[in-house]
Amino acid sequence: MFGPPRNFLGLPPDLSDYATARAAILPVPYDATTSYRGGARDGARAIVDASLQLELYDADLDREPAGVGIHTLDELEPDYRSPELMVARVREATGTLLDDGKFPLLLGGEHSLTVGAVAACRARWPALGVLQLDAHADLRDEYHGTPYSHACAMRRVVALGCPLTAVGIRSLSAEEAAFRRGAAGITTIAAAEVARVRYNVEARDALWDRVVAGLPDVIYITVDLDVFDPSLMAATGTPEPGGLDWWEVTGLLRRACAGRRVVGADIVELAPGEGPEACAFAAAKLAYTLLGYAIPATPPVGATGE
Ligand SMILES: [Mn+2]
Numbered sequence: 001m002f003g004p005p006r007n008f009l010g011l012p013p014d015l016s017d018y019a020t021a022r023a024a025i026l027p028v029p030y031d032a033t034t035s036y037r038g039g040a041r042d043g044a045r046a047i048v049d050a051s052l053q054l055e056l057y058d059a060d061l062d063r064e065p066a067g068v069g070i071h072t073l074d075e076l077e078p079d080y081r082s083p084e085l086m087v088a089r090v091r092e093a094t095g096t097l098l099d100d101g102k103f104p105l106l107l108g109g110e111h112s113l114t115v116g117a118v119a120a121c122r123a124r125w126p127a128l129g130v131l132q133l134d135a136h137a138d139l140r141d142e143y144h145g146t147p148y149s150h151a152c153a154m155r156r157v158v159a160l161g162c163p164l165t166a167v168g169i170r171s172l173s174a175e176e177a178a179f180r181r182g183a184a185g186i187t188t189i190a191a192a193e194v195a196r197v198r199y200n201v202e203a204r205d206a207l208w209d210r211v212v213a214g215l216p217d218v219i220y221i222t223v224d225l226d227v228f229d230p231s232l233m234a235a236t237g238t239p240e241p242g243g244l245d246w247w248e249v250t251g252l253l254r255r256a257c258a259g260r261r262v263v264g265a266d267i268v269e270l271a272p273g274e275g276p277e278a279c280a281f282a283a284a285k286l287a288y289t290l291l292g293y294a295i296p297a298t299p300p301v302g303a304t305g306e
Helices: 040-051 084-101 113-126 150-159 174-182 191-194 201-213 246-257 277-294
Strands: 025-026 071-072 103-106 129-134 164-169 186-190 218-224 261-268
Touching: 025 084, 040 103, 040 261, 040 277, 084 103, 084 113, 084 261, 103 113, 103 277, 113 150, 113 218, 113 261, 129 150, 129 246, 150 164, 150 246, 164 191, 186 191, 186 201, 186 218, 191 201, 201 246, 218 277, 246 277, 261 277
Parallel strands: 025 071, 025 103, 103 261, 129 164, 129 218, 164 186, 218 261
Antiparallel strands: none
């Protein structure tokens, strides 16, 4: 074969074999319910391609997070019969990874896929909470005739019984705002609240400390890339002005992972055709950064086989 292996980061077999890898990348090329600009089905492939350009060394962590082993699975075949069936397929695939002791990182694909991954985790960790980074609340009960639309993803997560902490939100409907007010277990940090502390590092760190203090011990993290400002991340289906920057997102993720059990994560909604190549690279770097934060260099005692 010419060039590096076509897996996430282009890792050699000793760092990418399934049997020994702690993390498993699950690429899901699916976008059936996106409403504005399509193309998220190409996101996972673009992220894996861009990841070949990443440095394995993480300067912040002063180590190579890839050392824990990262396996890249074949793309999950989409089920276009219905979004509900696709969510069920993701749930099954994620469950297999969890039962094999892997940390699943789903690369979307559209945001509805999150529901399947969260359902698999929640079935194994009933006290699971979800940290959502997103421009949109995604709390609609139904959208374009289906409760499994990308615009309903977090409503389904709440229905599963997971407490939800949503950060970066700056777009929602009146119905979603009313639901959010009345529902227990939803915490929101609007993008405007983050913007107010943008140029004050101490205030920002204090905000993140407050956010993570409210998280349960076991969490799933979902990153809709439109949480970023479109100046950094134009390549999404539904870009929204007023988003977060790189340091805000990674600072929050690092704090959220510290001292907490992160059992799975996803990065969704990259539509590579809608923006410059730099977006896929930023998404790949975020995926690797998140793996570094979420998976400690040494496994915690009793981490496998629960
Ligand atoms: Mn979303």
